Amino acid sequence: MDVRQVSYFLAVAEHGGFSRAASALDVAQPTLSQSVRALERELGAELFHRVSHGLVLSYAGRAFVGPARQMLRGITAAREAVGSREPSSAVLDLVTVPVLAAYPGASLVGSFRRLKPDIVVRIDEPETDDGLHILVRNGHSELGLAHLPVPHLGLHVVELGVQELWLAFPPGTDVGPADAVPLARLHGADVLGVPRGSWQRDHVEQALREQGVRTRLVVEVAHREALVPLVLGGAGTAFVVRETAHAAASLGAVVRPVDPPLRQAYGLVHRPGPLSPAAGAFLAHARAACGAG
Structure with missing residues (x-):
């Protein structure tokens, strides 16, 4: 060989x-x-x-x-x-889930590429959110941008920040004053969701259970980028990350933070031991860009 x-x-x-x-x-x-x-x-x-x-x-x-x-x-x-x-061609193999690929993944990769134009970035997506850690452990991808905490698979973790979910309502929805919407207000509401096994679905369902809130899942969409167009079309209410909510508001959706807040940490994970020069450079860049030290 x-x-x-x-x-x-x-x-x-x-x-x-x-x-x-x-x-x-x-x-x-x-x-x-x-x-x-x-x-x-x-x-x-x-x-x-x-x-x-x-x-x-x-x-x-x-x-x-x-x-x-x-x-x-x-x-x-x-x-x-x-x-x-x-x-030799420098390649960075990064695996992440769609919600993190958009925020903060896109800005991190974009700013990294401006600094290191000779490095090719190859971004993979796991079949399920839980599968991300396996792809890092078996070497398929050198770095994983994941929600934390991660399963105990012997991976090294570098926390970068916190992601927050907001609510996006169809245009014209009366949600009262411009402050956080209590989860209890969603009892009996029509909501849009992503498939089971995703961080977003699991996080939302756990929070609803803890508040004793039952909603009606009226649309389950595998392509998460369709959530905002569905909200704008009046299909129902969706939980989306804060940055997506701001973009949806500019298109006419009514958006609000949630009470209690739905937040989860995220960071980069990798196998123990030295990283390739490309991965080491990206990790250092991500730390600096996110103020992670």
């Missing part, structure tokens, strides 16, 4: 086929195919299933993505440590 084989495998996995990967790497497709097949022989496992519409990762292929990325990160770090002039 060599670096080129591993790089080619990841390119095929990320681009979904040999043709697109070959184009992105500017190599001949037969060369790429032969290299991946040689890697499969060396590992004794089929990494891809060849299907009619292209390629999909096999079980072994999915399991190999994390170690492969770790291998390339280690090689990049080793080259930088010895001052090697061998060209």
